[in-house]
């Protein structure tokens with residue numbers, strides 16, 4: 001048995017790192033799970049649902065003190081780390097970002113073994129553990145629904161006794177996981193979709209039924225590890241002229257462009273928004289990183305003087321509380337199963353030790369462990 005704890009998130013988070021259906025499977029593999037009271041409440045999961053599958057529900061102190069392995073989404077406050085010495089804490093640390101780096105140092109000083117769920121390598125076998133993908137999928141889907149809610153017209157084309165109405169047109173910028181999800185949901189609602197990314201992913205766009213936007217300038221935007229790299233000044237000018245034209249034509253813009261560890265690239269400027277049709281909507285998924293649109297206000301939704309609504313919510317995955325939690329928990333289950341293989345919970349901690357000690361040890365383990373026994377990994 002491995003004593004495993006699920007922590008309740010802070011006030012601004014609706015998600016939870018474990019859901020009952022996944023907890024039940026883990027319990028079957030020997031994990032003994034205690035859940036902090038109220039942990040699932042904001043995702044619509046009552047304490048009783050955890051108890052019904054065999055988890056115990058108790059206070060935060062009891063969860064922390066009784067567990068060797070702790071799960072959270074947002075890293076718990078740094079002052080809590082002292083009480084977690086010698087334990088393993090698994091959370092969305094973002095170790096490559098300045099805040100994450102600082103948190104790793106604090107965990108290291110507190111002798112907590114810290115696991116960063118965002119550091120899963122982008123290789124095929126690790127896809128099922130990748131929280132960046134699962135949460136981006138939720139965010140991309142939700143972005144379209146937030147856009148549709150603010151757009152006070154039909155998405156699909158309509159021919160009715162009260163008039164004929166064309167379908168709405170959507171432009172998706174940045175076709176990673178969130179962008180593809182946004183394309184899928186937009187098309188499903190009946191919108192006509194066009195899309196662009198700095199990497200040539202025209203095949204993926206076409207396979208989703210979208211039209212690939214072409215910028216009249218050649219440059220390869222692909223960087224290392226499947227991510228994008230920064231583009232040249234000349235390219236950015238050609239790109240702006242293209243976006244300006246498309247902004248005038250479309251009703252909805254969903255922007256998701258991101259470069260890991262960098263400020264969000266600016267793709268839509270004030271003059272482009274001024275030329276958009278009244279009633280159109282921009283949903284800027286990059287709001288937390290500064291936004292792809294210069295007018296985005298992080299965490300807010302507002303309407304400009306010319307009637308364009310700009311949605312800058314930074315909690316889009318959290319707005320899909322239960323769904324995003326289920327996907328996160330499933331990623332966590334795949335992660336522990338990856339470490340233990342067929343052996344079950346009792347092998348979890350020792351297999352991590354083995355992987356770290358071996359020069360050719362498991363690449364996933366080596367990528368996600370930030371620090372152990374007061375030392376960086």
Ligand code: NAD
Pocket residue numbers: 121122123124126127130132133136173174175176177178179196197198199225226227228231256257258259260265267
């Ligand atoms: P991301 O969140 O880092 O970025 C979102 C998108 O923004 C990317 O497609 C990026 O190319 C694009 N972008 C960056 N700068 C831009 C600009 N100036 N203009 C327009 N677009 C810009 O990306 P992501 O969703 O994490 O995915 C990146 C890639 O990695 C995708 O191809 C995805 O399918 C792939 N991926 C692979 C795995 C795996 O193999 N395990 C897992 C997840 C994602």
